[in-house]
Amino acid sequence: MSSALSLAHEPVTGIRHGKLGMWIFLASEVMFFSGFFTAFIILRNTNLPVFAHGASELNWPLAALNTVNLIVSSLTMAMAILSLEHGNKSRFQLYMGITFLCACGFLVIKYIEYTAKFSHGIYPGTSSFFGMYFTMTGFHAIHVIGGMIPIGWMLAKSFTKRGYQDWERVEILGLYWHFVDLVWIFLFPVLYLIF
Amino acid sequence: MFDFSWNMLTYFPPGISTYSESLDDLFRLVYWISAAIFVLVQIVLVTFIFKYRTRPGHKSIYYHGNNVVEFVWTLAPTVLFAGLGLYSDEMWKVMKYSSRVPSPDVEIDVVGQAFNWHVRYPGGDGILGKRHARYRTAQNLFGIDPTDIHGKDDIVLTGEFNLPINKNVVVHLSSVDVLHSYFLPNFRIKQDAVPGSWIDVWFNGTKSGKYELACAELCGSGHYAMRGVLNMQSDADFATWMDAKITAKKAILAAQVANPQPEVATPAPSSATPAGEHGSSH
Amino acid sequence: MGAGMSVAEMQKSYIKIFSALMIFTFLTIVAAKFLHFPESWGGVSTILHVSIGLIIAIAKAWMVVYIFMHIKFDNPYIRVFIYIPLFLFSVLVFALTVLGGPTL
Amino acid sequence: MAAVATTQHDHAHVATHDAAHAHDHAHHSVSFIRKYIFSTDHKTIAKQFLSTSMFFLLVGGAFALFIRWQLAYPGEPIPLVGKWLPDTLVSNGAVQPGFYTQLVTMHATIMIFFVIIPMATGAFANFCIPLMIGTDDMAMPTVNMVSFWLVPIAGLTIMSGFFVEGGTAAAGWTNYPPLSASGTGHTLWVIGVFLVGFSSILGGMNYLATTLNKRAKGMRMFDMPLTVWALFITSILQVLGTPVLASAVSLLFVDQVFHAGIFIPENLLTSTGGLFPNGANVGAGGGGQPVLFQHLFWFYSHPAVYIMILPIMGVVSDILATFARKAIFGYKAMVFALMAIAFLGFVVWGHHMFLSGMSPLLGTTFMLSTIVIAVPSSIKIFNWLGTIWKGNIHFATPNLNALGFISTFVCGGLSGIFMAIGPIDVYIHDTYFIVAHIHYVLFGGALFGIFAGVYYWYPKMFGKMYNETLGKFHFFLTFITFNLCFFPMHMIGVGGHMRRIHDPYVYEFLKPFQPINQFITIFAILMGFSQLILIFNLLWSLKFGRTAPRNPWRANSLEWAAPAHPGHGNFDRDITVYRGPYEFASPQSKRDYLPQWIRPAHVDAEQEATVVGKH
Numbered sequence A: 001m002s003s004a005l006s007l008a009h010e011p012v013t014g015i016r017h018g019k020l021g022m023w024i025f026l027a028s029e030v031m032f033f034s035g036f037f038t039a040f041i042i043l044r045n046t047n048l049p050v051f052a053h054g055a056s057e058l059n060w061p062l063a064a065l066n067t068v069n070l071i072v073s074s075l076t077m078a079m080a081i082l083s084l085e086h087g088n089k090s091r092f093q094l095y096m097g098i099t100f101l102c103a104c105g106f107l108v109i110k111y112i113e114y115t116a117k118f119s120h121g122i123y124p125g126t127s128s129f130f131g132m133y134f135t136m137t138g139f140h141a142i143h144v145i146g147g148m149i150p151i152g153w154m155l156a157k158s159f160t161k162r163g164y165q166d167w168e169r170v171e172i173l174g175l176y177w178h179f180v181d182l183v184w185i186f187l188f189p190v191l192y193l194i195f
Numbered sequence B: 001m002f003d004f005s006w007n008m009l010t011y012f013p014p015g016i017s018t019y020s021e022s023l024d025d026l027f028r029l030v031y032w033i034s035a036a037i038f039v040l041v042q043i044v045l046v047t048f049i050f051k052y053r054t055r056p057g058h059k060s061i062y063y064h065g066n067n068v069v070e071f072v073w074t075l076a077p078t079v080l081f082a083g084l085g086l087y088s089d090e091m092w093k094v095m096k097y098s099s100r101v102p103s104p105d106v107e108i109d110v111v112g113q114a115f116n117w118h119v120r121y122p123g124g125d126g127i128l129g130k131r132h133a134r135y136r137t138a139q140n141l142f143g144i145d146p147t148d149i150h151g152k153d154d155i156v157l158t159g160e161f162n163l164p165i166n167k168n169v170v171v172h173l174s175s176v177d178v179l180h181s182y183f184l185p186n187f188r189i190k191q192d193a194v195p196g197s198w199i200d201v202w203f204n205g206t207k208s209g210k211y212e213l214a215c216a217e218l219c220g221s222g223h224y225a226m227r228g229v230l231n232m233q234s235d236a237d238f239a240t241w242m243d244a245k246i247t248a249k250k251a252i253l254a255a256q257v258a259n260p261q262p263e264v265a266t267p268a269p270s271s272a273t274p275a276g277e278h279g280s281s282h
Numbered sequence C: 001m002g003a004g005m006s007v008a009e010m011q012k013s014y015i016k017i018f019s020a021l022m023i024f025t026f027l028t029i030v031a032a033k034f035l036h037f038p039e040s041w042g043g044v045s046t047i048l049h050v051s052i053g054l055i056i057a058i059a060k061a062w063m064v065v066y067i068f069m070h071i072k073f074d075n076p077y078i079r080v081f082i083y084i085p086l087f088l089f090s091v092l093v094f095a096l097t098v099l100g101g102p103t104l
Numbered sequence D: 001m002a003a004v005a006t007t008q009h010d011h012a013h014v015a016t017h018d019a020a021h022a023h024d025h026a027h028h029s030v031s032f033i034r035k036y037i038f039s040t041d042h043k044t045i046a047k048q049f050l051s052t053s054m055f056f057l058l059v060g061g062a063f064a065l066f067i068r069w070q071l072a073y074p075g076e077p078i079p080l081v082g083k084w085l086p087d088t089l090v091s092n093g094a095v096q097p098g099f100y101t102q103l104v105t106m107h108a109t110i111m112i113f114f115v116i117i118p119m120a121t122g123a124f125a126n127f128c129i130p131l132m133i134g135t136d137d138m139a140m141p142t143v144n145m146v147s148f149w150l151v152p153i154a155g156l157t158i159m160s161g162f163f164v165e166g167g168t169a170a171a172g173w174t175n176y177p178p179l180s181a182s183g184t185g186h187t188l189w190v191i192g193v194f195l196v197g198f199s200s201i202l203g204g205m206n207y208l209a210t211t212l213n214k215r216a217k218g219m220r221m222f223d224m225p226l227t228v229w230a231l232f233i234t235s236i237l238q239v240l241g242t243p244v245l246a247s248a249v250s251l252l253f254v255d256q257v258f259h260a261g262i263f264i265p266e267n268l269l270t271s272t273g274g275l276f277p278n279g280a281n282v283g284a285g286g287g288g289q290p291v292l293f294q295h296l297f298w299f300y301s302h303p304a305v306y307i308m309i310l311p312i313m314g315v316v317s318d319i320l321a322t323f324a325r326k327a328i329f330g331y332k333a334m335v336f337a338l339m340a341i342a343f344l345g346f347v348v349w350g351h352h353m354f355l356s357g358m359s360p361l362l363g364t365t366f367m368l369s370t371i372v373i374a375v376p377s378s379i380k381i382f383n384w385l386g387t388i389w390k391g392n393i394h395f396a397t398p399n400l401n402a403l404g405f406i407s408t409f410v411c412g413g414l415s416g417i418f419m420a421i422g423p424i425d426v427y428i429h430d431t432y433f434i435v436a437h438i439h440y441v442l443f444g445g446a447l448f449g450i451f452a453g454v455y456y457w458y459p460k461m462f463g464k465m466y467n468e469t470l471g472k473f474h475f476f477l478t479f480i481t482f483n484l485c486f487f488p489m490h491m492i493g494v495g496g497h498m499r500r501i502h503d504p505y506v507y508e509f510l511k512p513f514q515p516i517n518q519f520i521t522i523f524a525i526l527m528g529f530s531q532l533i534l535i536f537n538l539l540w541s542l543k544f545g546r547t548a549p550r551n552p553w554r555a556n557s558l559e560w561a562a563p564a565h566p567g568h569g570n571f572d573r574d575i576t577v578y579r580g581p582y583e584f585a586s587p588q589s590k591r592d593y594l595p596q597w598i599r600p601a602h603v604d605a606e607q608e609a610t611v612v613g614k615h
């Protein structure tokens, strides 16, 4: 009934639906983390000693390692998109693979960090600083996991006979992945370095 | 059975604070402006509905609007509302800005606790003892600093309390558990009691009598019954009442000195790490 | 994509940004952990540390957005989705810190 | 009668078939599950939103009636239902204090998060946007489906609070900590609100992307009907506001579960006299900020009240123009007013917090910005009046509801002005004056607009006409009982009657208000039962209604170009837009309307094909 009609035409803005949707979603995500950062700023200003003390208990070298982890994965993600766009399948697999590994590495390090805290008896309830710390890094980690699922799926798909060609989807995923990196770019100094 | 007035202006409880009258005036002003706008809009609406109703032969016109009209009816409410806003800001300042609070004659502390109001008077020395949240226990709701001599003779009452008329009363308000709201309808005063901070409210009552104190912020299932009574008295009556309380307190203190009780455990100032000093304000 | 840039050029700009991000990360750690201001500066030193950390973070974020997320090459329209939330975030923070002060 | 019986039988037959068998039927290419349950078709999703919200309206309304009963006749058993409720909630059939606060909380939570928002955005945006911009479906249909299914899941989560230890959330719909910082019911509330918020964000994303990207050939932004404009702007609010609520409730969750002390100051007492289990007590000192939660909450929830009213303003504009047979007065001004309301909506949140102890300077700022927001609202009111001026007004049910909306919204908006003025709010904050405002804008505003829209698009949604007599009857009954129920609330509000109190007559100064409370309650009950007419009308007409023509209202916007009951893909003809949506009484046409899709050279010939009565 509808197939004969010319209703479904090019996107009016020239930006594909999925990409536009992702940008809108990212705008929403910015607001989500804005809420956390606002709370963090207010609590930090009113409880400076608690926050300074809390931050000093964090393991910043591990976090620095994780920062590198995410920056590398951001680079490889960008490279992966470029490769797939130009039909270079093996390069795509290589870069996507590294991205996935970096993400795993990130989670492993996060796991080490968290368990070390727990073994020192530090939990989200320890102080408002740690409440904020676990909430913010926790939601960030959930975002990492949320990104790994499609990354892994696309990667796996590219090894099947039919392969994976849809670079435009990878580009959309890439936007999300860079955003996850971006959040960490702020979390790292704000939680671990400056107080 | 249902004979009541539809004019909402008749429902104000009698106002007895120095600014209740000007607040009611402000309310009346806004009321009449709104009522005028409301009636005008409804009249226009009904007139149009009637006049332009469909009937055989009646046609609508082809018309997309008029920018001049648009401009006028944007400007008019802007001017009106901006004027109203700036005008009422004066009243806001009177009630809220600490720089506008007249010098206090009486200062008291009030805390809300589900579901009671507690009041602290300075006692014989006329000075409220220092307080801090870290000293708070179920026995010491105000967190009175046990090391401060001025705190020893402070008088704490629950539910019903007295104040003098024609005096500037400053209430330092807080809560020991959840949010409450200190509402004195006759004084046109309401202020949330926020745990963790002390907020100042001031008023000056002009008429003696018993007035109800309500809690206006949902604080749990007993919220509806968190009622207090404020007894406004003439200066002399209040002084007599206060003196009696002070004497009684002195007697208690004297008894304690004669027969020392093991001090109720005050928790040490929260340990190890540096404690935020906020909350000890004023 | 990439406004007429070749693959090699794109890759080069990605690598450049990557290197800059790494360097900035290094700088921010040095500034926070190994750069000590004189004791006598007191609160000023905290302010300096915070500002340095945030300025570097903003610079890094902008690089990610500009190059990795293709804001430089893409439809300028998309920038709206960055500016509006940032504006709202600043409204929130401004109201609560500058106007609100310690009582919020 | 026989024919009816057969169709009923057929229906049951299809419905009981499981998914695996459904494809056996030649006439049934998509499985039942895909078609009616996990459908990605925007029209089906719209109907799902509509029916879910209607159900929740009954639940929330029933709670309201319990509330009203208690306020009018405290301590007396609830008629009919009282004796069936468990002893944890009622004593001798009468509402207990704890149950009362749960009722108030659940009433408002349901009405706001599960009735008005899903109805105004979920149902209308889903149904109207693709049809009115002339496209086949949403930009992201699967996301759309997820956005719906989150709503019942969230609803069940919140409602399951009734069955846990300690009962459901009872801290008001605003759920301020520290009161909300303990108890399983509050945790479930937080999870439910997070989910329903996520649904709202996903919906908003879709509506934005669809409106931006999928408009029919020739349709510029300023050719869109105001309904689409309003939904578009609302979606911006949803996408940017809701996440802040999500972060606020996430932090509250951390406080509830781990006692982090983010919103809980140090050394608070619990009801048993002990100390709040709170991170700030465990060695670190310092304390959380209860007021911070309020800021984050209202940063979303003020824009949220515009999420609830802006779509309605759009719907009402379209309906008024159509039934007055006249173009919208000042179309662009209407659009800019919507934008201004949305923008200002983000900078006024503090007017709910005049008494939270915030700095007076901040109070002044919020007071002025709030008063300014009345200006774009007045522009809208005046332009609506301008629209019906010199019109040719028809009084079909949708239009009656739209006119009723204007009448009541003015009252609700003006009571907003009282509260916007800080010093006045000091007195009327948290009294029934606020409750009156809430219901004048939410029931008198949003719900009347929703009724208008439901009647207006009912023919397109279901291919049947609703019953006009019942519709008018429902409107007049609701309008009268509504005003008699909620107007007196202003009066007792001025008298100082607090909100959220289980038994007002504990206070001497409130005792004289009992007759008024009883008066309110009588009309609340009448109003509640009037809604059954609506439900009956909608359900009855589904089966027995007259078959609807393609364009029953002789309207101009694109949805009326679609078949009377559009199938998958919506349109059976190519759509190109040649003009704005409000060409009523245009000199270019012999008729008093000129739809957007008619080719300029063929005005009279083509229009013939879409005249009333023809399919």
Ligand code: HEA
Binding pocket: B037, B041, B076, B077, B080, B081, D174, D305, D306, D308, D309, D351, D352, D370, D371, D373, D374, D377, D378, D379, D381, D409, D410, D411, D412, D413, D414, D416, D417, D419, D420, D421, D425, D428, D429, D430, D434, D437, D438, D441, D442, D445, D446
């Ligand atoms: C749909 C929902 C909706 C809408 C549209 C509004 C609209 C407005 N609201 Fe309301 N509001 C709520 C829903 C809504 N509100 C709810 C649910 C609460 C309670 C929350 C709670 O605590 O539980 C609340 C509470 C609330 C408060 C807090 C009160 C308190 O708790 O103490 C305030 C204070 O300023 C306020 C103000 C306003 C204002 C100024 C508008 C304005 O937008 C109104 C603008 C409209 C008009 C002004 C009328 C039309 C104009 C004219 C007819 C023109 C006039 C002409 C000339 C001047 C010439 N609202």
Ligand code: HEA
Binding pocket: D057, D058, D059, D060, D061, D062, D064, D065, D067, D068, D081, D104, D105, D107, D108, D111, D112, D115, D116, D171, D172, D173, D174, D435, D438, D439, D442, D443, D446, D447, D498, D499, D500, D501, D524, D527, D528, D529, D530, D531, D532
């Ligand atoms: C869209 C929003 C909306 C709607 C439609 C309503 C509808 C109604 N509301 Fe609601 N209300 C709010 C939003 C809404 N309310 C909000 C936000 C609050 C603030 C809560 C808070 O303080 O946190 C509030 C608070 C509130 C209070 C104040 C409670 C208090 O503070 O103590 C009262 C009291 O009268 C009340 C009454 C009513 C009534 C009588 C209706 C009527 O219009 C309802 C009409 C009834 C129906 C539409 C359903 C019909 C159902 C049947 C016919 C079935 C009958 C079956 C049985 C009785 C078993 N509401």
Ligand code: CUA
Binding pocket: B112, B113, B114, B115, B179, B180, B181, B215, B216, B217, B218, B219, B220, B222, B223, B224, B226
């Ligand atoms: Cu205390 Cu309500």
Ligand SMILES: [Cu+2]
Binding pocket: D301, D302, D305, D348, D349, D351, D352
């Ligand atoms: Cu508001």
